[in-house]
Amino acid sequence: MPENNRTRLLIARKVPAAVAKRAETEFHAFVTDADMDSQSVVEFCKQHDVPAVLIGKKSGLQAEHIAALPASVKIIANASAGVDHMDVAFAKARGIVVTNAPDALTECTADFSMLLVLAACRRASEYERIMRQGWGKSFGMTEMLGMRVNGKTLGIVGFGRIGRAVARRAQGFGMRVIYTDIQRAAPEVENGATFYSSFEDMLPHCQVLTLHVPGGGVPLMTKKEFGLLPKGAVFVNAARGGLVDEDALYEALTSGHLFGAGLDVYRNEPNVDPRFAGLDNVFLTPHMASATVETRDQMGFTALDNVAAVLDGRPALNRV
Template structure:
């Protein structure tokens, strides 16, 4: 009888967070996959990697790997794949020193995050929160000409802090509203990428020149928007954050909104999630969403697929597509 051909064993993967059905199906098809039914924390994730003898792990923000965890990661783990752009929840340098490839997914979130940032701009300027509340409570009182006034978006000057992929996508959308674009970043962009936007060498230099500020900076570098920075903004200006909650001193933001120095704000991210500061909820001049910038079917699928593409490459002996 001819010798039986042995089927190659699938590489082992831990999916340490809940993922869309299409992502889970691909992981189960292509790998010997342990797919979590909840978002694992760091202890659960390490235990799963060891028990499953995993070659790779797809993690979530709850898996906050620090240098202290490195010695507990087994030698058979080759790659840690983040399905999002951010990676400030983990010690990347310590992982790399341990010989483990770390990747992210910087491209898939761009368009939907930019869409959400524009939604926040419009909602904060046009008092979407208070107006929605008026309708929810039955609206039985007419508004006169001086009542319930918002801030005009078209023709405003938009300041973008962080002119990377998402910042540039927001700028493209804002130009459709006739907005003038100012920006700040670690370096000036080439003229063809700026598309007429005005560069400022620092955030402090830019703030007095804009009507609306939208943050698109990475986290992990401390608080950027302090009381001093809010004070530099124009009276009656609007603040928007769809980047990272850690960038903002929320006490200072609340003070600026309470005093009227800021006319409004739109937030998708907070210092403590999901247990955000409820004082923000109770402010009449703020519009809030629950960290939902990437929450579309298309984007969440893309995020998961990008993470799996990186895992495919590394476990096949090829360079990662999105190494950190």
């Protein structure tokens, strides 16, 4: 195949049409019509000597897969912010650049986090179910009451791009914002939010708590941390399911310690613990925080921008 028509990029996950069109035009990319698995990615790269790969969760590359990649591969691009589906350190050791798309998801994820806050506080799941069942009964002044959002204290764990964007939205709803992170943000970035150096010290002050940190091996929220929240608090998670001990969360929701929860992520996706579906005080969504046309296009375009930079000999825009 002539060099100017050579496939320079494998897109191993299904992407929006606009992203696929650009990839085909700019890189003569092979674009899959269904998410490939890790071994299929390795075999394709061996057969076609492509210098760039765009992967997703199903096509995640661990050490054994990266070790099997041909020397032609220069960059593994991710169209998401998280890279927990691959071994970044091993890729770096092989001289392969790994990139992500940290800015693309910020605004939509922050919007969605506020949706979860509002829906959990105002019992949206229950109200919507009542309407779909035909309503048919007026509610009195003391029935089906939610929790007012305005004036409440929102605790944010992780004050990065998304955490700060959530803070701005919460302040627009008249919420007081407190946060914890590895270090305090600059005053102009804090924008009136109050810093707690200790996660445990912050928890008793959180009438609503939302997580915005990367996932890890050990849960951040266990029975101890849920117990430190004030009675009647609301818990929100649009970050990673692995941050939460789901047995502890279920206990906190069923014991009445938590008023409710808004969840977009779970420990065993997509096979969610069925106990949560049976709870009226939980608003559940299927990992959709970034699911808008604009954001998914931007995620793909960011990955392609990184590929273009590396293949042109320039520094990656979003190197992990």
